[in-house]
Amino acid sequence: MKILAIETSCDDTCAAVLENDRIISNVISSQIDLHKKWGGVVPDLAKRAHEEKIKPVVEEALKRARVKMGEIEVIGVTYGPGLAIALGVGIAEAKRLAKKYKKKMVRVNHIEGHILSNLAKNSKGKPEREIEWPALVLTASGGHSKIVLMKEVGDYETVADTLDDAAGEALDKASKMLGLGYPGGAVMERLAEKGDENFLDLPRPMKGRKGFDFSFSGLKTSFYYKIKDWKKEKVAKNFANLAASFQRAVFDSLLNRFEKAIDYYKPKTLLASGGVLANELLRKDLRKLAKKKGVKIYLPWTKKLNTDNAGMIGVTTFYKAKRNEFVKNIEKLDREARAKL
Numbered sequence: 001m002k003i004l005a006i007e008t009s010c011d012d013t014c015a016a017v018l019e020n021d022r023i024i025s026n027v028i029s030s031q032i033d034l035h036k037k038w039g040g041v042v043p044d045l046a047k048r049a050h051e052e053k054i055k056p057v058v059e060e061a062l063k064r065a066r067v068k069m070g071e072i073e074v075i076g077v078t079y080g081p082g083l084a085i086a087l088g089v090g091i092a093e094a095k096r097l098a099k100k101y102k103k104k105m106v107r108v109n110h111i112e113g114h115i116l117s118n119l120a121k122n123s124k125g126k127p128e129r130e131i132e133w134p135a136l137v138l139t140a141s142g143g144h145s146k147i148v149l150m151k152e153v154g155d156y157e158t159v160a161d162t163l164d165d166a167a168g169e170a171l172d173k174a175s176k177m178l179g180l181g182y183p184g185g186a187v188m189e190r191l192a193e194k195g196d197e198n199f200l201d202l203p204r205p206m207k208g209r210k211g212f213d214f215s216f217s218g219l220k221t222s223f224y225y226k227i228k229d230w231k232k233e234k235v236a237k238n239f240a241n242l243a244a245s246f247q248r249a250v251f252d253s254l255l256n257r258f259e260k261a262i263d264y265y266k267p268k269t270l271l272a273s274g275g276v277l278a279n280e281l282l283r284k285d286l287r288k289l290a291k292k293k294g295v296k297i298y299l300p301w302t303k304k305l306n307t308d309n310a311g312m313i314g315v316t317t318f319y320k321a322k323r324n325e326f327v328k329n330i331e332k333l334d335r336e337a338r339a340k341l
């Protein structure tokens with residue numbers, strides 16, 4: 001089954017071509033430079049950039065895969081959650097192509113895409129992964145932080161959510177507070193490498209609390225009050241220490257909640273995905289945790305699959321198409337900015 005997948009839920013214009021669950025091409029046109037000076041994503045700018053880029057990005061994905069539009073069998077597109085006006089651009093183009101070339105359509109939830117990025121294969125069909133069910137998934141990005149119990153592909157139970165900010169959002173906000181720019185996660189990671197994690201004493205939100213939910217806004221506020229009276233020079237001198245301390249608090253929270261959920265649900269496989277899981281330190285810590293618990297863990301085989309991309313939307317399209325979950329009425333397909341998993 002040849003699949004064309006489109007993803008425009010935030011600030012990346014993405015298209016991918018797949019043969020079943022094998023990614024043949026995965027094109028991402030990032031808008032980071034466009035939004036950087038504003039310290040975050042500006043919806044109107046994102047929409048315009050998506051409109052400009054969507055056709056060339058789709059063309060590039062087809063060209064790299066050496067596949068013609070006529071050979072595509074299914075078009076998959078992200079319908080939500082995400083920025084409404086950005087989602088609209090990808091959906092409109094996917095619908096246009098589906099109508100013009102008479103293709104079936106599948107609508108994909110962005111978070112399901114992040115979860116199934118773990119099942120994506122390269123063009124040679126690697127890696128082959130034996131997922132034993134149930135699996136417990138930790139997925140964290142700029143828009144969500146969740147622990148999901150998965151009984152099989154397509155069967156998800158959200159067992160933990162964030163009560164306020166997402167983990168990536170917290171990293172982005174702390175980075176902004178320090179004047180380090182956007183997106184914060186990757187900047188903080190680079191700086192934190194040389195910093196002291198124990199430099200600043202920060203809270204570990206939700207630790208010891210009932211359930212498995214996350215909360216990051218208290219941590220952000222505490223960070224703000226600790227450094228708000230500092231001179232600029234003192235902040236600058238301690239960029240690495242501050243980044244390391246904040247990052248540690250966010251990761252400890254993710255790890256602590258995940259460990260508690262592992263003990264409770266006793267999954268046979270652990271999965272982890274989303275932009276925040278591109279972080280090397282967090283990946284290492286998670287592998288350590290999996291070893292301690294005696295459960296195997298999988299992360300996407302390339303970090304490109306962690307941050308937003310259409311490859312993960314294509315893999316999800318494949319699994320949904322296999323279950324015959326096609327869009328019944330293409331005209332009625334619409335964005336859902338607050339779509340639930």
Ligand code: KG4
Binds near residue numbers: 140143189275277280
């Ligand atoms: O999945 P993603 O590309 O988009 C959303 O769906 O939000 O995730 C982006 C988020 C941002 O908050 C970014 O700061 C964070 O993932 N991120 C990272 C790293 N790379 C991206 N966080 C920690 N370490 C990284 N290396």
Ligand code: ZN
Binds near residue numbers: 142143275308
């Ligand atoms: Zn995402």
